Amino acid sequence: MVPQITIRSATMDDLPTLLEFQQGIVQAERPFDPTLKDGELQYHDIPSIIASTDSELVVAVADGSLIGCGYGQIRNAKDYLRHVQFCYVGLIFVRPEYRGKGANHLILDAxxxxxxxxxxxxxxLEVYDDNVRAKRAYEKEGFKPHMLLMRTDLSN
Structure with missing residues (x-):
């Protein structure tokens, strides 16, 4: 049975779960990024995102619990681009047991x-090139690859 999923704005009361979700993202991304430090990482300043008028952090709720999240943040574009501002999307996470049930779609729609x-x-948004599953999910929502960031390790 597909659970009833609702979307709402995040509050500071959601912070403990949002911090847990952030670590879920870190763990999922570790295999794709050998440059990540060990231990707990903080990709985003979640309290600032919640408090900002230029950001919207939403949570997906099902069965009385938070099951996912994502935020949009208005940022200024480079002077040479056609658009003056854009919405950066980040902190997209859905608990594994709720994946494939429409939560990601609802978060991105919001x-x-x-x-x-x-x-x-x-x-x-940013996604690791080797993260085929995430790329496929974003492409399903209308995102297309735009630019590839490349790197090399000179320590060898």
Whole structure:
């Protein structure tokens, strides 16, 4: 049975679970990034995101519990781009047992609507090139590969 999933804005009361979700993302991304430090990492300043008027952090709720999250943040674009601002999307996470049940779609739809309401029509996110599952999920939502960041390790 598909659970009833609702989306709402995050509050500071959600912080413990959001910090847990952030570590879930870190763990999922470790196999794709040999440059990550060991231990717990903080990719995002979640309290600042919740408090900012230029950001919207949403949570997905099912069965009375938080099952996922994601945020959109209005950022200034480079001077040479056609758009003045864009919405950066990050902290996208869905608990493994709820994946494939539509939560990711609902989270991204809420962030798209929030962005459109602010007259921001360019959304961008980052995903590891080798993370085929995540890339496929984002492509399903209309995202397309745009630029590939490349690196080399000179310590060898």
């Amino acid at each position: 962030l798209k609507a929030w962005s459109r309401a602010r007259n921001i029509f360019e959304l961008r």
